[in-house]
Amino acid sequence: MLKAAWKRPQFRIGLIIIVSLLVLAIILPLISSTSATTLSIRERFAPPIFMDGGNLKHLFGTDQLGRDLLLRSLIGLQNAVFIGLVSVIGMFFLGAIIGMYAGYKGGWIDTILMRITDAQMSIPVIILAITILGVSRPTAFSVIVVLILAGWPTYARVIRSVTLTESKKEFVRAAKIIGASDQRIILSHIAPNILPPVAFIAVLDVARMMIFEAIFGFIGIGIQPPIPTFGNILADGTKYLINAWWITVIPGLFLFTALISLNLIGSTLESARNEALEGREQ
Amino acid sequence: MTFVLSFLLRRLSQGLVIVLLVGFVIFSLLRIVPGDPVRIIVGPMATEKQVEEIANELGLNDPLPIQFGRYLSEITEGDFGNSFIKAKGGNAASGGKENAGVERAAVLDLIKNAIPLSAILAGLGTAFALMFSIPLGIAAGLRPNGLISKLTFALSSIFVSLPNIWLAILLILIVSTQLGWLPAIGYKGLSYAILPAIVLAVELSAVIVRALASSVTTTMQENFVQAGVVRGLTLQHMISRHVIRNASIPILNLFGAQLGGLLLGSLFIVEYIFNYPGLGLLTVNAVFQRDFPVIQGVAILTTAALVIINIMVDLISAGIDRRLQY
Numbered sequence: 076m077l078k079a080a081w082k083r084p085q086f087r088i089g090l091i092i093i094v095s096l097l098v099l100a101i102i103l104p105l106i107s108s109t110s111a112t113t114l115s116i117r118e119r120f121a122p123p124i125f126m127d128g129g130n131l132k133h134l135f136g137t138d139q140l141g142r143d144l145l146l147r148s149l150i151g152l153q154n155a156v157f158i159g160l161v162s163v164i165g166m167f168f169l170g171a172i173i174g175m176y177a178g179y180k181g182g183w184i185d186t187i188l189m190r191i192t193d194a195q196m197s198i199p200v201i202i203l204a205i206t207i208l209g210v211s212r213p214t215a216f217s218v219i220v221v222l223i224l225a226g227w228p229t230y231a232r233v234i235r236s237v238t239l240t241e242s243k244k245e246f247v248r249a250a251k252i253i254g255a256s257d258q259r260i261i262l263s264h265i266a267p268n269i270l271p272p273v274a275f276i277a278v279l280d281v282a283r284m285m286i287f288e289a290i291f292g293f294i295g296i297g298i299q300p301p302i303p304t305f306g307n308i309l310a311d312g313t314k315y316l317i318n319a320w321w322i323t324v325i326p327g328l329f330l331f332t333a334l335i336s337l338n339l340i341g342s343t344l345e346s347a348r349n350e351a352l353e354g355r356e357q
Numbered sequence: 358m359t360f361v362l363s364f365l366l367r368r369l370s371q372g373l374v375i376v377l378l379v380g381f382v383i384f385s386l387l388r389i390v391p392g393d394p395v396r397i398i399v400g401p402m403a404t405e406k407q408v409e410e411i412a413n414e415l416g417l418n419d420p421l422p423i424q425f426g427r428y429l430s431e432i433t434e435g436d437f438g439n440s441f442i443k444a445k446g447g448n449a450a451s452g453g454k455e456n457a458g459v460e461r462a463a464v465l466d467l468i469k470n471a472i473p474l475s476a477i478l479a480g481l482g483t484a485f486a487l488m489f490s491i492p493l494g495i496a497a498g499l500r501p502n503g504l505i506s507k508l509t510f511a512l513s514s515i516f517v518s519l520p521n522i523w524l525a526i527l528l529i530l531i532v533s534t535q536l537g538w539l540p541a542i543g544y545k546g547l548s549y550a551i552l553p554a555i556v557l558a559v560e561l562s563a564v565i566v567r568a569l570a571s572s573v574t575t576t577m578q579e580n581f582v583q584a585g586v587v588r589g590l591t592l593q594h595m596i597s598r599h600v601i602r603n604a605s606i607p608i609l610n611l612f613g614a615q616l617g618g619l620l621l622g623s624l625f626i627v628e629y630i631f632n633y634p635g636l637g638l639l640t641v642n643a644v645f646q647r648d649f650p651v652i653q654g655v656a657i658l659t660t661a662a663l664v665i666i667n668i669m670v671d672l673i674s675a676g677i678d679r680r681l682q683y
Contacts, residue, residue, distance in 0.1 A: 194375045197663045198382075201622040202640075202656045206386050209644030209652075279517075286520045290626055293522045294641055309522055313630075316530055324530070327523035334518035342514060 079347040080340075086347075089339030096333050097156065100149040107143075111150040112301050115141035120319045135329075136321045138311060147303040148326040152333055154304050158215060158288045159281040162222035167277060169223060170230025171269060175261050177231070178238030189235070192228040200225040200287065208296035215298050218291055222284050229276065234269045241265050275348060278341035282334045289330065305330045364672065372664035376657060377429075383656045384425050387649045432657075437464035438650035442643075464654040467639055475635030478550050479624055482557025489558065490565040495601065497566070498573025509566055516563030521623050525556045525630040542632045553627045560623050561616060568611050572604040579603075606674045617663045 080086045104111065119141035124134045135144035177188040204221050211217065241247065242265060250260050285305075291297030292306015300307050305326060312322030395412045396403075412418050416427060431438065439461040497506040532552060533541035540549050576582070577600060585595045628637030636655060643651035 190371075190374075193371075194378050196618075197375055197660055197667070198379050198656075199618045199621045199659060199663070201625045202383075202659060205625075205640065205644045206383050206652060206656065282518065289520050290522055294626070294629055296644070305520070306522070309526065313526055316526065317534055320530055323523070323526050327520065327526070330520060331518055331523065334520070335514060338514050338518050342510075 077344075079351060080343045083343050083347070085339045086343040089336040089343070092336035093333060093340070096152060096336070100152045100156075103149055104146055104153075107146060109143055109146065111142060111146040111303050113142060117141065120315070122319075123321050123325055126321075135325045136319075138308070138322045139315055139319070142303075144308070144322065144326055147308055148305075148329045150303045151305045151308055151326065152329070154215070154298060154302065155285040155288050155330070155333075156281070158219055158222070158298075159284040162219045162226065162284050163277050163280045165219065165223040166226035166280075167230050167273065169227040170232075170273075171234050171266070173227070174231040174234030175238045175265055175269065178235040179242050179257065179261055179265065185235075188231070192231050195224070196228045198225075201290075204287075204291060205294075205296060208291060213291070213296050213299065218288060218297055222287060226280065226284070229280075230273055233273055233276065237269050237272055238265055241268050271348065275341050275344035278337060278344060282337040282341065285330070285334060285337075360675075361672070364675070365668070368668045368671070372661075372668060375664055376661045379660045380429075380653070380657045381425055383653050384428065385421055387653060388421060388424070428653075435465065437468070437654040437657075439463055440467060440643075440648055440651050442646045442648045443467060443651075464650045467651060468636065468654060468658060471634065471636045471639045474544060474633065475624060475628070475637065477547070478553055478557070478628070478633060478635060479620055481550050481554035482624075483561065483620070485554055485558035486561035486565055490562045490569055494566045494569030495573055495596075495604075497570040498604070499577065499596070501570070501574045506570065509570060513563045513567050516559050519559060521556050521560055521626055522630060524559060525553070525627060528552050528555060529631075544634050549631075549633065553631045553633055556627050557620065557623055560619060564611065564616065564619065565608065569604065569608055572607045573600060576600050576604040602677060606677055609670050609674050609677075612666070612670055617666045621659060621663070 109115075115137070118133070118137050119139055121130065121133050121137040121141070123136040123144075124130070126136075133143050133145065135148060137143055138147070173188055173192070177185040200222075203225050207221050207224075208217060242260075247260055247264055250264055255264075288297055289305040289309065292304040293310045294306075295310070297306045298304050308326045309323050312319070312324075312326075315322055395408050395415070395417060399407055399411055416424060419427075428438070440463075441461070443462040493505070493509050493512075497503070497509040500506055529541045529552065532538050539552050541552050543549060582595055582600060585599065586592055624635070625637030625640060627633070628635045629641045632638065636659075640652060640655045642648075643655070
């Protein structure tokens with residue numbers, strides 16, 4: 076699947092963009108003389124480089140407190156990718172445990188677990204987020220917990236159906252006959268098969284979770300300022316939209332670039348997998 | 358008819374369990390987390406004794422299950438409690454000694470007033486999304502390797518990657534403040550719903566157009582399409598009468614499972630950004646003010662709405678495709 080995807084230019088373009096953005100996001104804040112939270116009132120509202128009055132020191136311009144928007148966007152990207160990755164990994168593991176257990180055991184355990192999954196799926200993410208995050212002081216950890224709670228049911232469902240088909244296969248029966256324990260069968264025979272069908276969902280979900288992180292930050296229930304996140308950068312900028320539009324527009328464009336590269340990777344993986352499946356059927 | 362009845366009975370009872378479960382979880386969450394609502398009602402100047410009195414009066418000191426039971430029995434009478442914050446007239450009744458006698462607004466009234474506005478926005482957003490996705494999705498699905506298909510997929514990739522908050526700000530900046538074509542903040546007429554509806558539509562279209570295209574492609578490969586053509590029906594007739602009908606079922610299911618939540622979620626955000634006085638703005642403000650009765654009322658009603666939408670979607674798909682009746 077990876078090989079097939081690698082052959083497509085979209086996959087490589089997406090990968091190159093996201094990797095270079097990430098490298099930039101990690102290295103530039105380390106070698107830069109200022110930080111993303113350094114205030115510099117004299118330099119506030121500096122426009123980006125391509126406008127009159129822009130200068131090389133602040134490529135993306137500065138915000139209402141004179142903080143460098145490039146550095147803020149880069150740190151914002153670090154936070155967004157961190158939260159996106161960790162939450163997707165978390166929901167994958169939670170979904171995998173529940174899905175494999177339900178699919179392998181079957182019977183009433185399966186019914187109960189799947190009903191819980193249904194119930195969880197009918198709570199809108201945003202309701203869950205504002206009830207949990209809105210009433211406590213949100214941190215990166217609690218944002219991740221909320222995203223995992225909201226996201227695991229999709230994984231549980233897909234993984235359960237994979238487990239159902241896998242556990243009926245010959246090699247699982249063979250393993251049972253020679254006395255392998257349930258745990259051993261699940262871990263060493265079924266687990267390796269669950270990754271391919273959820274891999275592309277996971278990549279697309281990292282991008283989705285990054286958007287959620289931005290939304291939470293925007294309505295004030297994400298990671299709290301002064302730590303820069305795309306949500307609070309955009310929220311700050313809306314107050315100065317008429318005079319300093321770049322505070323919202325440019326970091327947003329930066330986030331959009333990162334998201335579209337992730338979505339390119341994810342959807343190329345998806346179509347590569349679909350083609351592989353069709354090829355197998357013929 | 359018996360199918361419809363037994364189906365409704367089964368699904369409604371399942372749905373009721375889900376709503377109760379969700380209601381209890383949210384109800385408990387709101388009470389476990391820190392933040393004393395009584396403090397917010399009486400204001401910072403009240404004595405400890407007054408706080409205790411009000412807490413007792415509102416029943417906030419009873420054990421959780423008892424509180425939840427009382428809440429449920431009130432709901433069955435159509436009473437979702439009163440807002441902690443909002444006064445009946447619509448002004449905020451936040452802590453001050455003179456408002457001891459102010460009557461607080463009923464949650465159900467607040468929600469009732471907000472729902473029509475949210476419904477207009479959601480309806481308009483869905484209509485825009487369908488107007489855009491149906492022609493493009495069908496055209497792309499009929500020629501899966503054609504130019505329109507490639508264009509459609511590229512467009513849908515762009516749409517998924519657009520953070521709705523950013524898109525909303527861009528639209529406000531360009532269409533509203535720079536060009537002055539449409540109003541953006543608040544609600545004084547239908548024109549105020551257009552920009553937020555466009556943001557909703559972009560998010561919905563990204564999902565719908567892809568699903569529709571692949572659904573049309575799959576349906577076109579089925580035997581009955583060939584059979585119809587062989588029997589002398591024109592391809593045009595097959596597409597307009599049969600393919601679209603069959604291809605619409607996955608889209609309908611999508612509306613139940615995924616788009617309901619998506620629509621609701623972005624509705625909340627979009628209303629907040631555009632200061633559009635619907636259900637979302639009501640809820641986001643309630644969160645900032647720790648107005649628990651409003652939050653749990655909205656949470657329970659929206660979950661119930663999602664459950665009912667899902668049931669309706671399944672009924673309609675069973676109506677389109679009789680094979681789905683079981």
